[in-house]
Amino acid sequence: MIKMRQIMTFVLMAVWAQGAFAIEGDNGLGIHICQARPELCVKATKSVSIRDPKPQPARRGPASVGSSFTFAEYVAENAANPALSRNIADHQTAFVDPPIQTSLLLSDENKNGAAPADPNAVQQPGAVPIGVVQPQSATIPAANTGGFSNSGPIH
Amino acid sequence: MKIMRSALLIFIWMSLSAYALGPSEMEADLKANPGHLNTRIELANYYLKQKSFAKVVELLNAYTDQLNSSGFLALANAYSNRKEYLDEVRVLNLLTQKEPEDFHWHFLLGQAYLKEINIQGDITKKKDLVTSAIQSFRKALSIQPDYKPAFDVLLTTFLQQKNNNEARELIQDGISKYGARPELLHEICRLDSMDGFLDSALKSCREAIKLSPDFPDNYVFLIQALNDIKEEKKADADAVAAAKKFPKSEFVQWAAGTLFFKRNNSLRRSGGVV
Numbered sequence: 001m002i003k004m005r006q007i008m009t010f011v012l013m014a015v016w017a018q019g020a021f022a023i024e025g026d027n028g029l030g031i032h033i034c035q036a037r038p039e040l041c042v043k044a045t046k047s048v049s050i051r052d053p054k055p056q057p058a059r060r061g062p063a064s065v066g067s068s069f070t071f072a073e074y075v076a077e078n079a080a081n082p083a084l085s086r087n088i089a090d091h092q093t094a095f096v097d098p099p100i101q102t103s104l105l106l107s108d109e110n111k112n113g114a115a116p117a118d119p120n121a122v123q124q125p126g127a128v129p130i131g132v133v134q135p136q137s138a139t140i141p142a143a144n145t146g147g148f149s150n151s152g153p154i155h
Numbered sequence: 156m157k158i159m160r161s162a163l164l165i166f167i168w169m170s171l172s173a174y175a176l177g178p179s180e181m182e183a184d185l186k187a188n189p190g191h192l193n194t195r196i197e198l199a200n201y202y203l204k205q206k207s208f209a210k211v212v213e214l215l216n217a218y219t220d221q222l223n224s225s226g227f228l229a230l231a232n233a234y235s236n237r238k239e240y241l242d243e244v245r246v247l248n249l250l251t252q253k254e255p256e257d258f259h260w261h262f263l264l265g266q267a268y269l270k271e272i273n274i275q276g277d278i279t280k281k282k283d284l285v286t287s288a289i290q291s292f293r294k295a296l297s298i299q300p301d302y303k304p305a306f307d308v309l310l311t312t313f314l315q316q317k318n319n320n321e322a323r324e325l326i327q328d329g330i331s332k333y334g335a336r337p338e339l340l341h342e343i344c345r346l347d348s349m350d351g352f353l354d355s356a357l358k359s360c361r362e363a364i365k366l367s368p369d370f371p372d373n374y375v376f377l378i379q380a381l382n383d384i385k386e387e388k389k390a391d392a393d394a395v396a397a398a399k400k401f402p403k404s405e406f407v408q409w410a411a412g413t414l415f416f417k418r419n420n421s422l423r424r425s426g427g428v429v
Contacts, residue, residue, distance in 0.1 A: 068200045068225040071259045074232055075304070078263075081235070083270040 178202075185214075192218065196226040199233075208233040219249050224260070227253075231263070240271035251291075258298035262305050265291030269312070288312060300332060310342070319346050337367040348376035348383075356380035371397065371404040378410060390414065 078084050176184070181198040184191055195214055202210040211233035215226055222230065227250040234243040247264040254260060268288035275281045292309035295302060306329055313322035326343045333339070340363035347356035360377035367373060374397035381390035391414070398411040 068196070069203055069229045069232055071228065071263070074228060074263060075266075077232065077235070078266045078270075081270060083238075083240070083273040084266060 192221055192223075192226075196223065196229065199226065199229045203229050203233060206236070208236045212237070219246065224250060224254060224257075227260075228263075231267070235267065235270065238274070240267055240274065243267040244271060251294075256298060258295040258302055258305070261291045261295035261298065262302070262308075265289075265295065265305070265308065269308070285312065285316060303333060306333075314342070319350055322346060323350075323352075335362060335366065337363065337370070340366055341370065341373055344373050344376045348380045351383065353380050353384050357384075371401040371407045374401070375406055375410040378414065382414060387418070391418070 176194075178198060178201050181194050181201075184194050185198065188194075195218065199211045199214040202208075202214065211229055215222060215230040215233075218226070219230070227246055231243045231246040231250070234240070234246060244264065244267045247260060247267050251257075251260045251264055265288045268284050268291060272281050272284045272288065275284060289309065289312060292305050292312070295305040296309065299305070306325070310322055310325050310329070313319075313325060323343065323346050326339050326346070329339050330336070330343070340359055344356060344360035344363040347353070347359055356376065357380050360373050360380060363370070363373040364377065374393065378390050378393045378397065381387075381393060394411040394414050397407050401407040
């Protein structure tokens, strides 16, 4: 029984020492176990020379100082980043078309076939361009503002 | 037996000591062995959590030819926190080149472009950045079509750009992929109604109302489409019904008021009302 345990323990230690040495390189655990128990290092040293003659970058186990930054954390940070959440419409005026107007929101002049109003011109009384829809919506409760943000109630 | 026990204890102690490397030990390790890349990345992640973003850049920026995805993410995020979005774009570009089939990195790259757009003052550069952002989101979607966050941000970008045709196509694509979701139908109803795709607007707005009967905007766009196709009686009836249904919706009340105001003006002109 004792023999069996001894064998198992030595096998475990040998496997561990080999792995640790191979992974950790010269500064890894292998060097400690070699100093303490040189007889265990024969196989480990061999394994280093077989696997990679150069010292490998240190690979520690689960970091004591915390885990790595993840994609999910990155996305969560981005979601809170004002640079992403801010409405960028203000910056886009140079390369977007003026809003298309439809009859409900056209001025009477336009309804009668006159040329569409210049979107940059001062609006005539009664002329309500479609572009006003969004600011109008923005003043009403958030649930009514539309936009692509699951803003509508889901049934 | 005693020897075995002590050997086991040594084994356990050594194992634990291997897992208990602190930042100073890692610093020392890196000083002696600058090539220990995993230690470098681990230490950078530690500094990232400490919000020492300059340290992260200092540790990783010179090693972009060797970093793994964890290292790239730490470095890109450090740049993001420093509001150096062009560098974030550069790092994420390297990551997408290294792992081109991973949609996550294309998605993050697209977001990095969007961040740069917000601080970029040059209109031409901004336009190029928007194009790059859209390309990145499209790439992410082509690799992983079911990744809805990429779809959402791409659609938001189109809508902010007032790129309605692209948005309309994307929404149709989204409806076929993700089903007739309320937010998609609402958006297509709004776009169709505003852009004069009236038959499509009637259909999508009615579907949107069916799916979200308590969301007032869809009624307004339906009324607008009805009015545009000269279905004035239906438009009026729907406007009255919507105004009654949503007494607190400023948008609905405004739309109904505008409709009847214009109708009244029109009647006055034609002599119907004195």
